[in-house]
Structure formats: structure tokens, C-alpha cells
Amino acid sequence: MTPHSPAGPEAHEPDLRHHGDAEVRADGADLVDLAVNVRTGTPPAWLRARLAATLAELAAYPDGTAARAAVAARHGRPVDEVLLTSGAAEAFVLLARVLTPRHITVVHPQFTEPEAALRDAGHPVHRALLSPDGGFRLTAGAVPEESDLVVLGNPTNPTSVLHPAAAVAALARPGRTLVIDEAFMDTVPGESESLATARELPGRVVVLRSLTKTWGLAGLRIGYVLGPAPLIAGLAAAQPLWPVSTPALVAAEACSAPAALDEAEQAAHELGLRRDHLLKGLAALPEVRVHGEPAASFVLVELPGADAVRERLRERGFAVRRGDTFPGLGPDWLRVAVRDEGTTDAFLAALAEALG
Structure with missing residues (x-):
């Protein structure tokens, strides 16, 4: 497809290293955090207790055997198809260092770390920019046929679009590595x-997961990679010794248990109700437009002068994520995290003032 940007061709190179935490920490202001997509009120008490108990084990070197087996069982895969990593971000770096692709396509707008890691490793990257007019959904021909490495997010950060599994699977090809960020x-x-359980698709299909968002573990750094055993072995060989700490390994094991999965499922249902509440409030503001059908813990909005509105929101005590650092977007975009109804109502009131 023809690359598309809401404001025409990009006039600047986006800052691929900018992340939502910078919005919260800037100027040392005490702001309500709508810029980072970590679930509030986490980690839960039971998980904090499990992590605290690991302090007695820190004299021993980490052993990932139990955690790796738990993740493998959670996704119905052999253990040799699982690699535990220091957050999903490490996985992007490992892939960039180990793979030797000739034609890379990163589907944007999406999380910028995969492209940053690939560029840091010296790989040229082609950007396939999805259109807001199409709800940021995958379309036929979006990815060039010659691409032997394709990277996309599902659901995608920052658009919150959930691509159908069939549409994503259709990108798999013999000779192609398809990397799906399912954080x-x-x-x-x-x-x-x-x-995550797909093992029979053509080519190499790699799925990345993170425990950061639902469980509130951004500071612990724990994620994992699911993929063909030979590739997993190659990625593991590129890791330093003991790349994942004992507390992080315990978190991976604990959050893969049936009770934790039930809790995450309940949280996902509650999130959907809170997201509907946010979307209803945004729909009442004529200047604000939401493209597509948000499905994750954040919403991407388009509004004129969003960059200035973001600053006025800061003055009113709210931090939201700027959109112009994502390829394919520009200064008229903001990403807003889904929070509880009370926080959302206060934000919507501040947004109405900022727009006025």
C-alpha cells in the first residue's frame, strides 16, 4: 500500500526512543498518569508477597527452569519454544542481533522499540504505514511480498486496534520471520x-509477551518469546548469563498459574467497561476523533492542536502520551490510558477545558 500519514509525508523523523514515562516524569510535576499503560493498583498484594519472599533467595544464581516450564504450559508449547527475557524490549534487541534479514518491514503506527533495535543493529527498515481512514487495520498489500522479516503489534500500541488472528496469520510465509508483539x-x-499457540504456520512465527502491563511489573523487567526451537536456541545464545533475575522468574511462574490467568481475565473484562466509559465521554467532544475500534488499555485520539492541548492538560494535572513520536502519526494525536471511571471523568472535564 502507499505509505500514508494523516498530515501528509512526515516532515521530521520521529523520536523512536520517547516513551510514556517521560511524560509523567518531565519537570518533576505531580500528574495523574494517563501516559503509561500499566494497570493501576498493581502489582496485586499476593504477587507482591511472592516477590518479597524471593529476597531470601538472592544469594543463589537465578534458575529459570520452573518459570520456563510454567510459561510453556500456559501456552501449550514445548519448553524449548520459550525464552524468558528481561522485558519484551530485550527480545527486540536479541532478534535484531541474531536475525540476518534482507528486507525488513515494520508495520506502523506501533511501538517504536522494535524498529529502534533493528536500526541500532545496522538493519535498514521499511515502514508500512496503516491509514486512520481504514481504522489502522491491516489491508491487502500492506506488507511487501519480498519482506523476510515483518514486525507488528497486536493489539497495536498506540492505535489500540486488535487485528484478527487470521489477518495476522496470513502474513506468514516460507522464508519469512513474522514477529508479533502481543504485549x-x-x-x-x-x-x-x-x-501464541500457533505452531504450524509457514515460515517462522515469533510471539513476544510482557507481564508489565496487566501485573504492574515495568520495574522488574520480565517478558518472554515464543517461537520455533532452533530460533529460540539462537536467541538464548545471544543473551548474557543469567539475564532474568530471581524475582522476575518467580513473577513469570506466578502469573502463568491458573488463578492468575483468571484474575487477568476478570481485569480484562473490567477494562472493557472502563474503556467504553472513556469512549462515550470522548464522543461527546466534537473536536475529538477516535479511529477504529479500541481493544486494549489505551485509546488513540486525533484532535487539532493536540500538542498544545497536551500542555494545557499538564497544567490541569494530567499527563497523556504525545503521538508525534510514532511513525505515521503527527502533532494532532494523543494516546490516553484507560483508568477508573472517576479518574476518567476528571480527565474528560480537564480535556473539555483544554479544548475550550
Whole structure:
């Protein structure tokens, strides 16, 4: 497809290293955080207790055997198809260092770390920009046929679009590595469009997961990769010794248990109700437009002068994520995290003032 940007061709190169935490920490202001997509009120008390108990084990070197087995069982895969990583971000770096693709396509707008890691490793990257007019959905021909490495998110950050599993699977080809960032898939009830258990597709299909968002573990750094055993072995060989700490390994094991999965499922249902509340409030503001059908723990909005509105929201005590650092977007976009109804109502009131 022809690359598309809401404001025409990009006039600047987006800052691929900018992240939502910078919006919250800037100027040392005490702001309500709508810029970072970590679920509030986490980690839950039972998980904090499990993590605290690991302090007595820190004299020993980490052993990932139990955690790896738990993740493998959670997704119905052999253990040798699972790699535990220091957050999903490490997985992007490992893939960039280990793979030797000739034609890379990163589907944007999406999380910028995969492209940043690929560029840091010296790989040229082609950007396939999805259109807001089409709800940021995958379309036929979006990915060039010659691409032997394709990276996309599902549900996608920052658009919150959940691509059908069939549409994502259709990108798999012999000779192609398809990398799917499913960091927010556990915010979707039933994880209905996940390919985490897909093992029979052509080529190499790699799924990345994170425990950061639902469980509030951004500071702990724990994620994992699911993929063909030979590739997993190659990625593991590129890791340093003991790349994942003992507390992080315990978190991976604990959050893969049936009781934790039930809790995550309930949280996903509650999130859907809170997201509907936010969307209803945004729909009452004529200047604000939401493209597509948001499915994750955040909403991407388009509004004229969004950059200035973001600053006025800061003055009113709210931090939201700027959109112009995502390829395919520009200064008229903001990403807003879904929060409880009270926080959302206060934000909507502040947004109405900022727009006025």
C-alpha cells in the first residue's frame, strides 16, 4: 500500500526512543498518569508477597527452569519454544542481533522499540504505514511480498486496534520471520486473536509477551518469546548469563498459574467497561476523533492542536502520551490510558477545558 500519514509525508523523523514515562516524569510535576499503560493498583498484594519472599533467595544464581516450564504450559508449547527475557524490549534487541534479514518491514503506527533495535543493529527498515481512514487495520498489500522479516503489534500500541488472528496469520510465509508483539494481548478478554499457540504456520512465527502491563511489573523487567526451537536456541545464545533475575522468574511462574490467568481475565473484562466509559465521554467532544475500534488499555485520539492541548492538560494535572513520536502519526494525536471511571471523568472535564 502507499505509505500514508494523516498530515501528509512526515516532515521530521520521529523520536523512536520517547516513551510514556517521560511524560509523567518531565519537570518533576505531580500528574495523574494517563501516559503509561500499566494497570493501576498493581502489582496485586499476593504477587507482591511472592516477590518479597524471593529476597531470601538472592544469594543463589537465578534458575529459570520452573518459570520456563510454567510459561510453556500456559501456552501449550514445548519448553524449548520459550525464552524468558528481561522485558519484551530485550527480545527486540536479541532478534535484531541474531536475525540476518534482507528486507525488513515494520508495520506502523506501533511501538517504536522494535524498529529502534533493528536500526541500532545496522538493519535498514521499511515502514508500512496503516491509514486512520481504514481504522489502522491491516489491508491487502500492506506488507511487501519480498519482506523476510515483518514486525507488528497486536493489539497495536498506540492505535489500540486488535487485528484478527487470521489477518495476522496470513502474513506468514516460507522464508519469512513474522514477529508479533502481543504485549497487550492479555488486556483482551479470552485473548481471542492471539497466535501464541500457533505452531504450524509457514515460515517462522515469533510471539513476544510482557507481564508489565496487566501485573504492574515495568520495574522488574520480565517478558518472554515464543517461537520455533532452533530460533529460540539462537536467541538464548545471544543473551548474557543469567539475564532474568530471581524475582522476575518467580513473577513469570506466578502469573502463568491458573488463578492468575483468571484474575487477568476478570481485569480484562473490567477494562472493557472502563474503556467504553472513556469512549462515550470522548464522543461527546466534537473536536475529538477516535479511529477504529479500541481493544486494549489505551485509546488513540486525533484532535487539532493536540500538542498544545497536551500542555494545557499538564497544567490541569494530567499527563497523556504525545503521538508525534510514532511513525505515521503527527502533532494532532494523543494516546490516553484507560483508568477508573472517576479518574476518567476528571480527565474528560480537564480535556473539555483544554479544548475550550
